[in-house]
Amino acid sequence: MDGASPLVAVLMGSKSDWETMRQADETLASFGIPHECRVLSAHRTPAETAEYVGGAESRGVEVVIAAAGGAAHLAGVCAAHTLLPVLGVPMANGALQGFDALLATVQMPAGIPVGTLAIGAAGARNAALLAIAILANSRPGLRDKLRQFRAGQREKVLRETLP
Numbered sequence: 001m002d003g004a005s006p007l008v009a010v011l012m013g014s015k016s017d018w019e020t021m022r023q024a025d026e027t028l029a030s031f032g033i034p035h036e037c038r039v040l041s042a043h044r045t046p047a048e049t050a051e052y053v054g055g056a057e058s059r060g061v062e063v064v065i066a067a068a069g070g071a072a073h074l075a076g077v078c079a080a081h082t083l084l085p086v087l088g089v090p091m092a093n094g095a096l097q098g099f100d101a102l103l104a105t106v107q108m109p110a111g112i113p114v115g116t117l118a119i120g121a122a123g124a125r126n127a128a129l130l131a132i133a134i135l136a137n138s139r140p141g142l143r144d145k146l147r148q149f150r151a152g153q154r155e156k157v158l159r160e161t162l163p
């Protein structure tokens, strides 16, 4: 979202991740969360990734979402360069369709945590919702919106009919 300084940084290792990660972008936008989405790679742009993430907190960012496929070291590298919470989203691509990325993202050795979400689109949406929940801890208005979102889901399920 343009204008306000971003509270959430959504990073992805390649533009090819955008089709999935646009769901995080859309979810954050639907809650009115100022955020920015960037392509930054742990192995193709290591210096720029470190510089961006290292400066994120001083620019007002409170949560980093990092999505990558394959060896998927982006989230761990981000976590190494910031004290901010880092949420990792494994991308469903390559020979192993995201199972490699899931293990690479979730299996961080103790000491530098990455909160890992599901592979693919569900992970992208849930990373955004988890970032919103973190922000909502200190923002009562946002907490109300999250409560309304949950109530909406509940009502939708209860209205379902089967043939």
Ligand code: RP5
Pocket (backbone or CB within 6 Å): 012, 013, 014, 015, 016, 017, 041, 067, 068, 069, 070, 091, 093
């Ligand atoms: C990772 O490699 C990216 O996050 C992407 O999921 C995967 C493939 O990247 P491209 O070859 O499509 O650029 O670094």
